[in-house]
Structure formats: C-alpha cells, structure tokens
Amino acid sequence: MAHDTRRRRARVAFAAAATVALVTAGCSSGSSSSSSSAQAGASSRGPITFVTGKDNSNVWAPTIAKWNSAHPNEKVTLKEQTDQADQQHDDIVQHMQAKDPSYDIVTVDVVWTAEFAAKGWLVPLKGQFAMDTSKLLKPTVVAATYNNTLYAAPFASDGGLLYYRKDLVPTPPKTLDEMWSKCSIAKSKNMGCYAGQFSKYEGLTVNAAEAINTAGGKIVDDQGKPTVDSQESRKGLQMLADHYKNGDIPKEAITFQEEQGRQAFEAGKLLFLRNWPYVYNLAKTDGSSVVKDKFGVAPLPGLSGPGASSLGGHSEGISVYSKHKATAFDFLKFIEEDAQQKFFMEKGSLAPVVASIYDDAALVAKYPYLPTLKTSIENAVPRPVTPYYPAVTTAIQDNAYPAIKGDKTVDQAIKDMQAAIKSATSGG
Amino acid sequence: MSTTVETVTRPSTPPSKRKRGGLNAGQGRRGLFLVLPTIVVLTVVIVYPLISAVILSFQKDSGLDKATGLFVEGGPAGLSNYTHWLLADCGTGRSSCPPGSIGSLFWPALTITLFFTVVSVSLEVVLGLWFATIMNREFRGRGLVRAAILVPWAIPTAVTAKLWLFIFAYDGIANHLLGFVGISPLLWTGDAWPARFAVIIADVWKTTPFMALLILAGLQLIGSDVYEAAQIDGATRWQTFTRITLPMIKVPLMVAVLFRTLDVLRIFDLPWILTGGGGGDGHATTTLSILVIKQIREGFHSASALSTIVFLIIAFVAFLFIRFGGADVVQRPPKGARGDKVKLTENPAVEAVAEGN
Numbered sequence: 007m008a009h010d011t012r013r014r015r016a017r018v019a020f021a022a023a024a025t026v027a028l029v030t031a032g033c034s035s036g037s038s039s040s041s042s043s044a045q046a047g048a049s050s051r052g053p054i055t056f057v058t059g060k061d062n063s064n065v066w067a068p069t070i071a072k073w074n075s076a077h078p079n080e081k082v083t084l085k086e087q088t089d090q091a092d093q094q095h096d097d098i099v100q101h102m103q104a105k106d107p108s109y110d111i112v113t114v115d116v117v118w119t120a121e122f123a124a125k126g127w128l129v130p131l132k133g134q135f136a137m138d139t140s141k142l143l144k145p146t147v148v149a150a151t152y153n154n155t156l157y158a159a160p161f162a163s164d165g166g167l168l169y170y171r172k173d174l175v176p177t178p179p180k181t182l183d184e185m186w187s188k189c190s191i192a193k194s195k196n197m198g199c200y201a202g203q204f205s206k207y208e209g210l211t212v213n214a215a216e217a218i219n220t221a222g223g224k225i226v227d228d229q230g231k232p233t234v235d236s237q238e239s240r241k242g243l244q245m246l247a248d249h250y251k252n253g254d255i256p257k258e259a260i261t262f263q264e265e266q267g268r269q270a271f272e273a274g275k276l277l278f279l280r281n282w283p284y285v286y287n288l289a290k291t292d293g294s295s296v297v298k299d300k301f302g303v304a305p306l307p308g309l310s311g312p313g314a315s316s317l318g319g320h321s322e323g324i325s326v327y328s329k330h331k332a333t334a335f336d337f338l339k340f341i342e343e344d345a346q347q348k349f350f351m352e353k354g355s356l357a358p359v360v361a362s363i364y365d366d367a368a369l370v371a372k373y374p375y376l377p378t379l380k381t382s383i384e385n386a387v388p389r390p391v392t393p394y395y396p397a398v399t400t401a402i403q404d405n406a407y408p409a410i411k412g413d414k415t416v417d418q419a420i421k422d423m424q425a426a427i428k429s430a431t432s433g434g
Numbered sequence: 435m436s437t438t439v440e441t442v443t444r445p446s447t448p449p450s451k452r453k454r455g456g457l458n459a460g461q462g463r464r465g466l467f468l469v470l471p472t473i474v475v476l477t478v479v480i481v482y483p484l485i486s487a488v489i490l491s492f493q494k495d496s497g498l499d500k501a502t503g504l505f506v507e508g509g510p511a512g513l514s515n516y517t518h519w520l521l522a523d524c525g526t527g528r529s530s531c532p533p534g535s536i537g538s539l540f541w542p543a544l545t546i547t548l549f550f551t552v553v554s555v556s557l558e559v560v561l562g563l564w565f566a567t568i569m570n571r572e573f574r575g576r577g578l579v580r581a582a583i584l585v586p587w588a589i590p591t592a593v594t595a596k597l598w599l600f601i602f603a604y605d606g607i608a609n610h611l612l613g614f615v616g617i618s619p620l621l622w623t624g625d626a627w628p629a630r631f632a633v634i635i636a637d638v639w640k641t642t643p644f645m646a647l648l649i650l651a652g653l654q655l656i657g658s659d660v661y662e663a664a665q666i667d668g669a670t671r672w673q674t675f676t677r678i679t680l681p682m683i684k685v686p687l688m689v690a691v692l693f694r695t696l697d698v699l700r701i702f703d704l705p706w707i708l709t710g711g712g713g714g715d716g717h718a719t720t721t722l723s724i725l726v727i728k729q730i731r732e733g734f735h736s737a738s739a740l741s742t743i744v745f746l747i748i749a750f751v752a753f754l755f756i757r758f759g760g761a762d763v764v765q766r767p768p769k770g771a772r773g774d775k776v777k778l779t780e781n782p783a784v785e786a787v788a789e790g791n
Binding site: 092096124125126153207257266393400403405411414422423426430 | 504524535603717
C-alpha cells in the first residue's frame with residue numbers, strides 16, 4: 007500500500023510537471039506568431055522546409071540534394087507527411103492555423119488549391135512572384151488557379167487511362183459504345199468487363215465526374231454554381247448504373263479503390279480498367295501479374311473520341327507564413343525546369359506538367375504510354391474548383407454511390423446532388 | 435473519462451487518513467497542496483477543451499466573402515449549429531439539408547450508433563459470460579485457453595479492422611466459407627446490412643475478451659463453498675447461475691457493460707477502416723464519431739456543436755447506468771459501513787484494465 011501511494015505521488019508530480027511544460031509551451035508558441043508574419047520575408051532568403059506527402063517514389067531526396075549543393079546558404083529540408091491524402095490535408099491545415107513559419111512550401115493536391123487560397127494561406131503567384139506557365143499543360147495551371155490568380159506551381163499531373171487486354175481486344179475502343187460492346191468477350195472468358203474506382207471515397211467522385219463530363223454534363227460552372235442537374239449528367243450516371251446492373255461492371259467493383267482494381271486486372275479478372283498511370287509499371291513488373299505482356303493503354307473512351315478524365319496531381323504553394331519566400335519561389339521555379347520534370351518522370355513515373363517532355367523520343371520509347379497520358383491530361387476536366395470542396399465531393403459521392411448500386415434512381419440522385427452542392431457552396 | 439478521474443483523485447483521500455476522523459489545519463493545507471496539481475491537470479485537459487468546444491459551437495463557420503473570394507470570420511451563430519444537426523436545418527428550415535449533405539446524416543448516424551451499441555454489447559455479454567465461465571473452471575491447459583481468448587483484445591483496433599477487411603473482401607475467406615454452404619458471395623463492405631454486421635462481427639471479436647476478463651474477475655471472488663452449499667441444497671445448474679452467479683457478478687458485469695457501451699457509442703476507427711462509413715445508400719455504417727470527423731473537414735464550429743451533442747448523449751447514458759444500473763465505478767465516500775457490494779476498485783484485474791485505458 008505504501009509503495010502504491012508513493013507511485014501515485016510520483017504520478018501526480020509527473021502530471022504537474024507535464025502541465026507546467028504544456029502551459030509554457032502554449033505561451034511560447036503563442037507569442038512567436040505575430041500577425042505581420044504574413045507579409046514578412048517576401049524578399050528574404052535562407053533555409054526553408056519543403057513539405058510533401060510520403061515520398062514513395064523517392065524523387066525528393068535526390069532533387070533537394072541537387073538544389074542544396076548549388077545553394078549552400080539556402081538549404082531546403084524535406085519534411086515528409088503520411089501517404090494518406092486526408093491526413094496530409096489535415097496536417098497542413100493545422101500548421102497553417104498555427105501560423106507555423108517552418109512550413110515554407112506545401113504540396114497541395116489539386117482539389118485543395120481553392121480552399122487553401124481562400125483561407126489566405128498561399129502566396130498568390132503574381133507581381134514579384136509571377137510565374138511563367140506558358141510551357142505547362144493548361145489543365146494543370148487551371149487546377150492551381152483560384153479567382154483568376156495562380157496560387158501554386160504545378161509539380162506533377164495525373165490523368166485517367168484505360169488499361170485493356172490487348173490479347174483479347176487487339177484495338178482499344180475509341181468510344182464508350184464500342185467498349186461496352188466488347189463486354190461479350192469478357193463474358194465468354196468468364197471475367198469482369200470494366201471497373202473503375204466505385205467505392206464510396208474520393209475515387210468515386212473522380213469516376214462519377216468523368217462519366218458526367220464525358221456525357222457532356224458539368225458539375226459546376228466557372229463561377230462555382232452547381233449545374234449538375236441536366237439531361238447530360240443523367241445520361242452519364244445512368245450509363246454506370248445500367249452497366250452495373252447488367253453485370254458489365256462486376257458486382258464487387260462497388261468496393262474497389264485503385265489498388266483492388268489493379269490487383270483484379272493483374273490477376274486477369276478484368277478486360278478493361280480505368281486507373282492512373284502508376285499501374286503501368288506495376289502491371290508490367292509485379293511478380294503476381296499474369297498480364298505483363300498482355301495489356302495496352304488507351305485514352306478513356308468518350309462519346310465519339312477521347313472521354314474527359316478527371317485531373318489529378320499536385321502543385322506546390324508558398325505559405326504566407328514562410329520567412330524566406332524569395333528562396334521558396336526560386337525553388338518552385340527550379341522544380342518546373344525540364345531537368346527536374348524529366349527526373350520525376352523517369353525516377354517516379356510522375357506525369358510531367360511540362361508539355362514538351364511528352365514528346366521526348368527517348369522517354370516515349372521507354373514509357374510508351376506517355377502520348378496517351380498527354381491526350382488524357384489535355385482532355386482532362388479539373389474537379390470542381392471550390393473552397394467548399396470537402397462538402398462538394400461528399401455531395402457527389404453520397405449520391406453517385408446509391409445511384410450506381412441501384413438503391414436510388416439516377417434522376418433523384420442528380421437532383422439531390424444539385425441540391426447538396428448548392429447547399430454546400432452557398433456559404434452558410 | 436470517469437475512470438481517469440477516479441485514479442487521479444484517489445491520492446487526496448488516502449485510506450489511512452479516513453480512520454482518524456477529522457483533519458487538522460496543517461493536514462488540510464497539505465491536502466490542498468496535494469490536490470492542486472490534479473485540479474490543474476484536469477482543468478487543462480478536460481475542463482478547458484470542453485468549455486472551449488461549447489463556446490466554439492455557438493460561432494458560425496467562416497464564410498466566403500463574394501468580393502474577394504477569401505474566407506471571413508462567421509460571427510456568433512446562436513443555436514443554428516445545433517438546429518443544423520437536430521432539425522437537419524441547412525439554413526432554410528426544418529429538414530432542409532439535402533441528401534448527400536452531412537447535415538442530413540445526424541439522425542441516421544445516431545440510429546446506427548445506438549443499433550451498434552445494443553447489438554454489439556448484448557452479444558458481448560452473452561459470449562463474455564460464456565468465455566468467463568470456461569476460463570473460471572479448473573482444467574488442463576487453462577492458461578493456454580485464457581491466453582488464446584485474450585489475443586484478439588491485445589491486437590490494436592486498426593489492425594483488427596484491416597484484418598477483417600481482408601476477411602470480408604469479395605474473394606476473401608468469409609465469402610469462401612459462405613460458398614461451402616451454398617450461399618452466393620456477399621458484398622460485405624458494400625451493402626447496407628452486410629456492412630453493418632461486418633462492423634458488429636469485428637467489434638464483438640475484438641472486445642469480447644475484455645468483457646470476459648472483467649466478468650472472470652467477478653467470478654473469481656465467489657468462493658467455492660457457496661456453490662457447494664447450492665449443490666447440497668439440490669439447486670439446478672440454471673438456478674445456481676441465476677440465483678448465485680449473476681447477482682454476485684452484477685457490479686463488475688455492469689461496469690463492463692458501461693465501459694463497452696460508452697466505447698461503442700464513440701466507435702470510430704473500426705467502421706472507418708472497415709467500411710469508411712459506407713455501405714448501402716452510402717452511409718449505412720456512419721457512426722456519430724465518423725460524422726464528427728467528416729464535419730471537421732468542412733467546418734469546425736458545427737463539428738463542435740455535434741461533439742457537444744455526442745458528449746451529452748454519452749454522459750446521459752453513463753448517468754443512467756450509474757444511477758439505475760448499479761455500475762458503481764466511482765468509490766463511495768468512506769462514511770458508514772462498507773456495503774457488501776463488490777467494489778470495482780478492490781478488484782486487481784479490473785483496476786489494471788481501468789488504468790490501462
């Protein structure tokens with residue numbers, strides 16, 4: 007008992023010490039964040055921190071080493087976040103709310119640009135920070151633009167591709183009707199015909215938006231007003247619902263995210279798969295892949311030509327709380343250079359944002375899907391650019407999901423989607 | 435939360451002091467000095483966040499200034515954050531939140547959370563009683579059985595959830611087993627009821643050991659002489675169970691049920707990883723906590739209102755349990771003779787569990 011009491015006293019003492027530490031920590035961080043920091047450091051140079059999601063393709067360490075050896079007084083430190091997009095978002099939000107000057111450059115998913123810009127966290131890239139975007143692919147610039155101002159430098163793009171079994175379908179389908187007509191081949195081989203990302207998460211927004219945009223619908227107009235309630239949108243979503251019902255889209259595809267679809271395709275269970283470029287290298291090299299030499303890549307099919315892909319990818323923004331913005335801006339220009347963009351492509355299969363790289367003969371020989379990817383990105387439509395993106399994507403997912411599954415009529419789903427986007431973006 | 439309070443405040447009234455009756459002035463000062471750090475800690479870690487959450491819940495989320503395209507502070511909101519949830523009011527009156535907006539999900543999320551709580555805890559009580567009875571018997575390999583039963587509880591919830599995600603995959607083990615008995619594969623994480631039961635199955639698998647452990651601790655306090663007497667009196671097994679075992683383990687059982695009920699009311703990680711809150715019409719497994727997290731991404735202040743509502747619901751349930759259910763978590767003041775109830779805090783196993791939380 008005596009021993010117990012001693013232990014408890016020690017615990018209480020520890021708790022008290024921890025409290026003191028907490029309180030002092032709170033005070034010190036409070037005093038260091040002054041309101042003038044937003045404007046400070048515009049022409050200042052010095053060491054900066056570069057924040058990005060987990061660097062799975064290992065491109066950043068060598069790139070930063072290259073910069074650091076050329077700029078010994080303006081060293082860049084890499085700060086890796088998790089590999090989960092939602093957590094990266096929340097991490098940036100927390101540091102920005104704390105006005106943390108140690109997050110100089112943040113990696114922004116294309117769908118976060120508007121939100122961060124509207125919160126006033128990103129330095130507008132105009133005036134002394136004006137950036138030449140003429141050699142970049144246009145959709146990547148549009149996705150980094152909010153309110154007619156560029157807020158981030160495109161770093162890597164991404165577009166949807168149609169992976170197909172060239173051993174079963176020698177020429178890839180150019181239109182959707184053509185693609186669905188090939189489903190009889192899948193049926194005769196006892197495999198699924200088509201899958202995308204239909205689980206209820208961000209991937210569903212991407213896929214539903216593609217179906218709607220390809221059919222000629224538009225989720226929001228240029229002012230951000232919802233315009234999804236149209237016959238074209240209905241047609242796009244109805245197509246997915248119909249083909250889910252008749253089995254062309256296999257039943258289990260409603261649970262697929264990127265990886266499950268890739269695994270099914272690599273196991274030879276799918277004739278067509280909509281996915282991102284990263285699948286290419288894996289399907290070619292994975293030990294478990296039975297389709298190594300049996301698949302090809304085509305642009306997403308549309309009504310009469312290439313369909314509209316949803317644009318993916320990331321940009322780099324300068325935090326308004328950075329103390330060395332001049333250095334940060336130079337680093338942004340550095341990563342837009344051809345040499346770095348080529349390196350990202352070769353080392354990490356990241357889709358370049360510089361248009362000319364897609365025409366580099368040596369690269370195309372090595373990565374035959376590059377021209378297809380360029381077509382995909384050129385035809386890509388950014389997902390709704392709105393500061394209320396989290397609510398808008400919820401509105402799309404929560405209505406597209408039951409519509410595809412047949413739990414709700416497409417007509418009702420489109421009406422509800424329109425209403426939910428309207429309610430989300432009205433600023434209430 | 436109540437267990438934390440219990441463990442931290444106990445030093446203020448060490449049992450040795452009680453026997454002496456009153457305290458003199460010096461001891462009072464010393465007592466105050468000893469309690470002070472606790473009060474400071476509690477203020478910082480419990481009272482402050484709680485109050486600030488309540489204050490935040492009466493603020494509007496920042497809105498967009500149409501002219502600049504930048505966010506501006508929202509100002510005071512009155513009760514609108516609360517009516518937003520309770521009446522599904524998205525600014526234009528009752529039930530105006532369209533399907534697909536988070537505001538429309540409060541009542542479905544509350545219903546599904548209560549459903550999880552009732553079904554999950556009931557199953558756990560039945561299975562926990564069964565396991566505890568087995569573990570309480572003397573037999574060869576008892577240690578091994580106890581260890582085996584405790585394994586699921588030792589695995590972190592996130593790992594459990596991922597494990598069951600693989601089991602419930604379309605071509606996973608669960609569907610293969612169903613195939614053996616001629617049932618066509620289920621969309622475990624896609625359809626409404628399979629998704630709900632996937633969550634319940636995984637939760638029961640994971641936490642029944644906790645229940646069994648607490649019940650076992652109660653069972654071990656019952657002397658064998660009581661059972662011998664019952665045997666001599668000719669009581670049947672069922673009579674022995676309902677007249678002796680159940681009343682004797684009532685308090686630890688109620689405490690276990692209380693802990694588990696509060697846990698399930700707050701459940702987040704398991705359904706989040708297993709189904710993402712989806713299934714059926716897209717939110718068949720969205721619990722209140724998942725709703726809070728989703729809302730935080732869209733605006734803090736209505737999330738504060740929602741967490742305040744959730745807090746009140748949980749506090750109310752805990753109150754019901756302690757007031758009417760006999761879940762005597764907090765030790766009574768040392769006045770008068772001690773009751774013959776088995777106190778939670780006298781039970782080493784239970785205390786270890788409580789402190790481990």
